Structures are given as C-alpha cells and as structure tokens.
Amino acid sequence: MSREQCAQAALGLIRPGMTVGMGGGSTVALLIGLAAGTDITVVSPSWDTLRLCREQGLNTASLQDTESVDIAFDGCDELDMQLNALKSCGGIHTREKITAAMAEDYVLLADSSKLADSLSFDVPVVLEVLEPALASVRHKLEKAGYTAQLRCGSGKTGPVVTDDGHLLMDLTVPADADVQSVYRDLQDLPGVVENSLFYQVATKAVISGENGIEIIERNR
Numbered sequence: 600m601s602r603e604q605c606a607q608a609a610l611g612l613i614r615p616g617m618t619v620g621m622g623g624g625s626t627v628a629l630l631i632g633l634a635a636g637t638d639i640t641v642v643s644p645s646w647d648t649l650r651l652c653r654e655q656g657l658n659t660a661s662l663q664d665t666e667s668v669d670i671a672f673d674g675c676d677e678l679d680m681q682l683n684a685l686k687s688c689g690g691i692h693t694r695e696k697i698t699a700a701m702a703e704d705y706v707l708l709a710d711s712s713k714l715a716d717s718l719s720f721d722v723p724v725v726l727e728v729l730e731p732a733l734a735s736v737r738h739k740l741e742k743a744g745y746t747a748q749l750r751c752g753s754g755k756t757g758p759v760v761t762d763d764g765h766l767l768m769d770l771t772v773p774a775d776a777d778v779q780s781v782y783r784d785l786q787d788l789p790g791v792v793e794n795s796l797f798y799q800v801a802t803k804a805v806i807s808g809e810n811g812i813e814i815i816e817r818n819r
Contacts, residue, residue, distance in 0.1 A: 732790020
C-alpha cells in the first residue's frame with residue numbers, strides 16, 4: 600500500500616493547468632494513473648512514461664519544446680536526508696537532470712528503505728560519456744581512486760547506448776565517500792555529458808513508510 604499512498608500524496612501537489620514532469624518507476628506509473636483525466640500537460644525524459652501518459656489520455660509535450668515545468672516527479676535508487684540522490688539504474692539521468700533544471704519543484708518519490716542519513720553508494724554512479732572521451736575519462740577517474748567500467752547490455756552484444764547515442768560508464772564509489780567530494784570529482788570532466796549523482800537538485804521528497812507519508816523539504 601505504501602507506493603499507492605506515496606502516489607496519492609504526490610497527486611495532492613499537482614494543480615489544474617500545470618505542466619508536470621514525470622520520470623520513471625512504479626510509483627510514477629501509479630501517479631500517472633491517478634492523474635488520468637486531469638487538466639495537466641506532461642513532459643518526460645522517459646519514452647515509456649510518455650507512452651503510458653498517452654494511454655491514460657493525458658496531454659503530453661516534448662522536452663525540447665518546453666521552456667519550464669511547474670513540478671516534476673521522479674523515483675530514485677538512494678536518497679539522503681539532504682535530498683542528494685542516486686538515479687543510476689535507468690540510464691536516462693541526463694534527460695532527468697534537464698527536466699529537474701526546468702522545474703520549479705523537483706520531487707523525489709521513495710519508500711523509507713531508500714532513505715538514509717548519507718548515501719551508501721550501493722549502486723554505482725553512472726556517467727553518460729562521449730565515445731572519444733571514454734579512455735581518458737576512465738583513466739582520470741581511476742587515478743582519483745574510483746573503479747570505472749563500461750555498461751554492457753544484457754539483451755545485446757556490446758555496450759549500452761543512450762537515447763542520445765552516448766555510452767554509459769558505471770563508477771564504483773566507496774561506501775564512506777563524501778558526497779560533496781564525489782560531486783566535485785565528477786564535475787568538468789571533458790567528454791562527460793552528465794552523471795547520475797543528483798547533488799542538491801531535489802527540492803522535496805515524498806517518503807512512504809510504516810508510519811505513513813512524510814514530506815521532506817531541502818533548505819534553499
């Protein structure tokens with residue numbers, strides 16, 4: 600029932616006429632079902648999400664034709680109390696960050712098992728990398744003490760290629776790493792389009808747990 604409660608709480612943040620960003624994941628899918636029939640326009644970094652929105656009869660628009668978003672919702676793999684998050688598994692973090700940057704409010708939906716005082720880095724930090732930079736980026740990161748490897752597909756031979764034609768590199772980060780230091784290490788690497796560490800991006804999180812729903816806001 601927790602995901603349903605989380606989606607219901609998220610629905611309460613949406614107002615008629617809004618342009619709403621919808622990411623991916625099961626809770627977002629529930630939110631889309633609840634929002635069916637409402638007067639909103641949805642943009643999304645996810646092809647699957649846009650398809651689901653259209654099936655539910657929601658108005659949709661493309662990211663490239665949208666200047667701003669009133670509120671955006673997304674899931675995450677890990678979340679800390681400062682609302683820093685890892686969004687690594689889907690491999691669409693660049694488009695997700697574009698959506699987040701367009702939004703007045705960027706809200707993460709999660710159950711309490713994903714929330715901790717600090718990120719544990721149980722999932723890798725993922726980099727979207729231009730192919731000519733692959734070797735140099737890996738060398739710089741390994742020199743800084745990380746372990747980096749190209750993400751390969753399970754349903755195809757060779758590497759995973761993003762919707763924008765780039766490669767994904769999975770970065771193993773020590774569990775005790777300082778999130779701000781990791782963020783700084785990953786900034787301004789030539790050839791890296793974006794990374795899946797959402798540092799000081801989210802403005803709110805809707806957390807579902809045994810005691811119900813908690814909404815956490817980041818001080819800005």
